[in-house]
Amino acid sequence: MNGGSVTAVGAGARPTGVARAWAELLRLPALFTVPGDALAGVAAVAAAPNSRTLLAVGCSLCLYEAGMALNDWADREEDAAERPHRPLPSGRVHPAAAFSAACALTAAGLALAARAGRPALTIAVPLAATAWAYDLALKRMPAGPTAMATARGLDLLLGAAATTGHPREALPSAALLATHTLAVTTVSRRETTGGSTLAPWPPSPRRPC
Known part of the structure; x- marks a missing residue:
């Protein structure tokens, strides 16, 4: 009887452990911060949210989660050495x-954008491409902060494009958000690498050849 109880507990614990591993991989608590950009895009064009706004938010959520999974996949070797407790190096989630x-999440996000209309899809495609480029290569390059800033700006435009079909009016707000993101990301990167916390503006004068 006791053996049966232990078996039952073990069988029930495994799905829970898998769910926790995926929740950690996808950083589910951070999802609550994602809709803000798309909703800011709606506000930027002074429109009322509608059903297409929900599609834009769904697209943003899918692309965000795709980026989380891709980030850990791209960093799996580094995490094995420095963060072995993460879901992939610990074996709780297979890299494949x-x-x-x-x-799948990228495809789902683009499908939702397509349902919202061609203007939304026109924004979502470069947004997805930027996220993939960042995770696979750009985050380790000087262009990393620019890619992050571009993604935030496009995410804001996505909300405007889906809701009204005319994202151009939201360009100033998108540029402002992108500039803020660029500054914060650049300063954060310099802190992480031990450099000055001052943003590198204006650029340093070039040394003579």
Whole structure:
């Protein structure tokens, strides 16, 4: 009887452990911060949210989660050495499953954008491309902060494009958000690498050849 109880507990614990691993991989608590950009885009064009706004928010959520899964897949070797407790290096989530999830979530996000209309899809495609480029390469390059800023600006435009079909009016707000993101990301990166916390503006004068 006791053995049966232990078996039952073990069988029930495994799905819970898998769910927790995926929740950690996808950083689910951070999802609550994602809709803000798309909703800011709606506010920027002085429009009322509608059903297409919900599609834009759904697209943003899918692309965000795709980026989370892809980020850990791209960093799996580094995490194995520095963060072995993460879902992939610890073996709780298989790398192939994480990559497949990133692909599926990206496809789902683009499908939602397509349902919202061509203007939304026109924004969502470069947004997805920017997220993939950032995770796979750009985050380790000087262009990393610019890519992050571009993604935030496009996310804001996505909300405007889906809701009204005319994202041009939201360009100033998108540029402001992108500039703020660029500054914060650049300063954060310099803090992480031990450099000055001052943003590198204006640029340093070039040394003579």
